Amino acid sequence: MPLLFLNEKSWGTACDPARAERAMADFVDAVRAAAAAGGNGTALVSEVDVKALEIAEGYPVNKWIGAAPRNRALWQRLRGLQSRSPMRSVFPTEDAADHLEYRHDGEAALGLGAAHFMDGIAVSLPVARQWQSDRVTLERSELVEDDDGTLETREDTVEVRHLSAEPHLDSHLDWIRKSRREGVTTGLRIWDNRADLYPHLTFLPRVEDQLSGLNPHWVVPVRRSLERLEEAVAAWDPATRAEPEWRTKVSPEGETRKRVCRFTDLDGETRTFDLHARFTPGAGRIHFRLVPEERTIRLAHIGGKIRPDL
Known part of the structure; x- marks a missing residue:
């Protein structure tokens, strides 16, 4: 029962409506496939409601839903999945990750970072090429206390599980099955x-x-x-x-x-x-x-x- 964390950086980028519609269809298929593999308790976690997002620049989800009957059907499939927001609502405590900061290409990455911290999977809208992979590398800053009590910031890089299309799920299936057993x-x-x-x-x-x-x-x-x-x-x-x-x-x-x-x-x-x-x-x-x-x-x-x- 993994948590699927929405990568907000993959939404609202510039592309034509046809490309946005294809990306949204791939996204829904990937998320639903992950939910089917994860079983009960799998949830899509986002900072804000997905319906409030823009699929592409100037193309909000509401407009996409009303553009075609197929889109409405896809939306219903997505809404059938349990959703949680904001990100901190699934943390052990609300401030559990306050000592961490995650970045992607130098920019804050809330959803990707939450997926790594909570040992889940990040999910992206496959518009840009950088999101067409089953792993994403992040820069992490961590506030740590040394043995002498001194606080310092430690920098490193980490990999987060990721999917934006159904084929990406293959590399995560063993981990999903294990997480279902152990919880x-x-x-x-x-x-x-x-x-x-x-x-x-x-x-x-x-x-x-x-x-x-x-x-x-x-x-x-x-x-x-x-x-x-x-x-x-x-x-x-x-x-x-x-x-x-x-x-x-x-x-x-x-x-x-x-x-x-x-x-x-x-x-x-x-x-x-x-x-x-x-x-x-x-x-x-x-x-x-x-x-x-x-x-x-x-x-x-x-x-x-x-x-x-x-």
């Missing part, structure tokens, strides 16, 4: 599905309470961080590398802080879990240690930065 939307669901989602990660029992009470702001970022750790450990060969080739920033604590990273391991021994990955907003941390003999990492803490009094 991980809370920290407790992460814990309950951990064996299937992250077969190369092991967890101390204390993590269950942390995930059960996970701040809604952190559900998506934690899920993404665990996915990157899982990918790295799955590709790790301890016989040839001392540690995995991390897909996210991982670092050890300094000597003075290692004492706050000691926890009772599965065998009853107390060990240091000072390696950590970060997630935002805020100073989110995932602490773990390497277990090369089992080709796994063992997680001891998922939550805020560990304070000395914890």
Whole structure:
């Protein structure tokens, strides 16, 4: 049941009415095909009602609907899909993505960014060539907190799933089927599905309470961080590398802080879990240690930065 996020940058561009009508027909077919694959709960998410948009410059949706009976039928097909607006209405909390900014070709990209943050699919009107692809690259700015409490802006590029025509759906079908099975939307669901989602990660029992009470702001970022750790450990060969080739920033604590990273391991021994990955907003941390003999990492803490009094 994926969320389909409308890319507002693909609407209202200059083209002739015939091209706009073809693009709208392709768009409706693509969205309906995605909804059919996604099943119940699939929704089209937009910042404003689709009916308020312009398909092309000077050619609003209302005018298109009234231009031909076929258009009215297409519109009814589109309106049959559950819709949500504005974008923030589907976020875990309204301000969950306030620490992020997404851009495409240097311009703010609200729908594309929301699709990436919420792990969904962006959908575009296929007028311009740049939207005729199953992936779109974005520039991302993220406000992060370092170990010393300093806030800084980190820049990187990310890819978002995308479709504007039915053939684009083929590359996303496996992911859609997986998302229908799992539907991980809370920290407790992460814990309950951990064996299937992250077969190369092991967890101390204390993590269950942390995930059960996970701040809604952190559900998506934690899920993404665990996915990157899982990918790295799955590709790790301890016989040839001392540690995995991390897909996210991982670092050890300094000597003075290692004492706050000691926890009772599965065998009853107390060990240091000072390696950590970060997630935002805020100073989110995932602490773990390497277990090369089992080709796994063992997680001891998922939550805020560990304070000395914890």
